[in-house]
Amino acid sequence: MCGRFALTASPKEVDATFSLPDLEAFPPRYNIAPTQPILMVTAGEPRAPGSNLPDRISLLVRWGLIPAWVKDTRDFPLLLNARSETAAEKSSFRAAMRHRRALIPASGFYEWRQIGGKRVQAYWIRPRHGGVIAFAGLMETYAEPGGSEMDTGAILTTSASSDIVHLHDRMPVVIQQQDFSRWLDCRFQEPRHVADLLRPAEPGFFEPVPVSDLVNKVANTGPEIQARVEPQSEPPKPERKNSAPASHAQMTLF
Template sequence: MCGRYAISMPPEAMRDLFGFLDEPDFPPRYNIAPSQPVPLVIRESDGEGRPRRRFLLVRWGLVPSWAKEMPQSLLINARAETIAEKPSFRGAFRHHRALMPADGFYEWQAVGKGPKQPFYIRRKDGKPFAMAAVWDTWMPSGGSELDSCAIVTTDANEALAPVHHRMPVILDEKDWDLWLDPAATEKELLALLRPAPEDLMEAIPVSTRINRVANDDASLQERSLVDPEPEKPARPKKPATDERQMGLF
């Protein structure tokens, strides 16, 4: 599962990397949470039918176009293993795929009985990357339309499995066009939904300040270890009693 992530690259750098013509206005974010607006890169045709990439700001938490009402639980992740069959995701998988720019994402590791240790997971070379995403447009009765998305996840690779058993699908740059191509076959698309190479990412332990959504600054990505919960002193054992003897009182 991916429940928090970061994207702090300047808008101009994002435009140059992902090759869209829009001028995005998206501030640096270090602790993006579900239900918040997130940037996507999608493909559409221009006025003459030629393909182009476009910047789109959407809500994180997919609402399928066919939904009669807002889902009670946020659909923030779509499992790669079932994305082509699950009713909530299959339409978006077939018709509305996107690149989700990111600098890194966060996962939590259980540490004994104390608080979980958060980790910031990024590329070892520090470069931004694209997570595979699906999106859709929902139009409720009597309301304005809502664009929303979910991150595609897969099994974690061996390097990240000790932290969490799932990870976002991180698309190689050479595969961006294929993921966005409306003519791509299901077989071609599913082949892209695999764990990242073992040597691509690194996991950095960070402070539990990341747990609070209101905290959103660069210091969240600084190395920090969670203090283990102190062990409770053992209770003294009660002296054994000899049940064969009667008490005086």
């Protein structure tokens, strides 16, 4: 999954990658957390001959997708991620997969090595060769009962690549630059036509860097949270006595 990520590239670098000449200035963000605004890129309106409409547009959305059919958000879970294998069939994501696919500019993301369900080491997972990358995203505009509208979004995930599977079994889907237009084309490219893009990153693409637990707190937003540290060693596993047989049952929302 992806519960924290960063966008430290400059607006100029984001424009160079995503072709967003009208992108407004923004500061580097080292610790983007759920419910905060995130930058998304979508396809522009269909262009008539001679039109100067942009091919792509950028907008800020709340990280945490809310489907249009939700009546009361207080009773609905926060949808930060969507499993790419099932998003086209799930009611929460089906419409967005068909009509509102997006790209999410990022410089990398964070993951935690866990032992016994407890986080013991944070990692900053960045592209090995640097640069800004694009997570596959979904967008949904939610109409609140009072009449106002809110753009919301989620990150699509897939099986983890060999670089990070020892940390977590899931990772964000990364869309390569040559595939941006096909992914964003919701007029002619149905979900089945872009399913081949929903795959793990190639081995060697990401580099996990051990970092301190500063990233655990949303209030910490400076570059120091990405500083490399010596990873914590695993504590010895205690002996278990009279333990009950392990259960393989697992619940999942998606």
